[in-house]
Amino acid sequence: MLVRALLGLVCAVCVALAARRTRSLSRGGAATAAVIGTLAVAAGWDWGALLIIYFASSTALSHWGRATKEKLTGSIVAKGGERDAVQVLANGALFAGAALAMIVQPDVRWVALGVGSLAASAADTWATEVGTLYGGQPRSILTWKTVPIGTSGGVSLFGTAAGVWGAAFIALVVVLLGSALDVGSDVALGGIAGAVLDSLLGATVQARRWCASCQRETERQIHDCGTPTQRRRGLPWLDNDLVNFISSAGGGLLAALLAR
DSSP states (O other): OHHHHHHHHHHHHHHHHHHHHTTSBOHHHHHHHHHHHHHHHHHOHHHHHHHHHHHHHHHHHHHTTHHHHHHHHTTTOSOOSSBOHHHHHHHHHHHHHHHHHHHHSOOHHHHHHHHHHHHHHHHHHHHHHHHHHHSOSOEETTTOOBOOTTOTTEEOHHHHHHHHHHHHHHHHHHHHTTOOHHHHHHHHHHHHHHHHHHHHHHHHTSOEEEETTTTEEESOSBOTTSOBOEEEESOTTOOHHHHHHHHHHHHHHHHHHHHO
């Protein structure tokens, strides 16, 4: 395992540097991703392969039509472009914890927990990236009223379908890597549930801010017009990164419970 961990460190650093070179990760994000990647490979080559496939697919979707998506959502979303350390942890911390637990005491429930969290993250990413480009005007998951593109809690037909496919994709990969079909179905259900939880939290308790100059709701501390924004509703400490962590954790925990 020690040799595998050392080889995993080398592989993880190489992948992180490549991601940094393509401006997919910030310096802090690349360093954090390298640590998570090392833990994944230490838990098993299948864990490392799954993480690479997840990261590669999510990165490809993020780069696909990036200029158009930034134009559509730049005035609303708090972060864009390179993923920083907090964003990497929001999506990968539970997976890293499950990998560490797998090293200490192997159990199929750790697989379900870690992969389920990735499935939830993938579902959210696929739904966001595809829905932004092709979903048209989204609607609030609670009121079904139209909301601006990029609004947390907004859903669309194309985005929802893409989210289901994202969770199913991770589930398919883990089965192809050797897990039982039952584990794959648990992962898929956990991933879909995590994405729904993300939208519900985004529509209800996630912090929302207001730009008095533009008269628009946003998640940004400083709006793109340069005006400092004020909190309008939601919990002040619950930003998009924490919502992502909670939803990925919810998806992982559900998958682990089903795997029992």
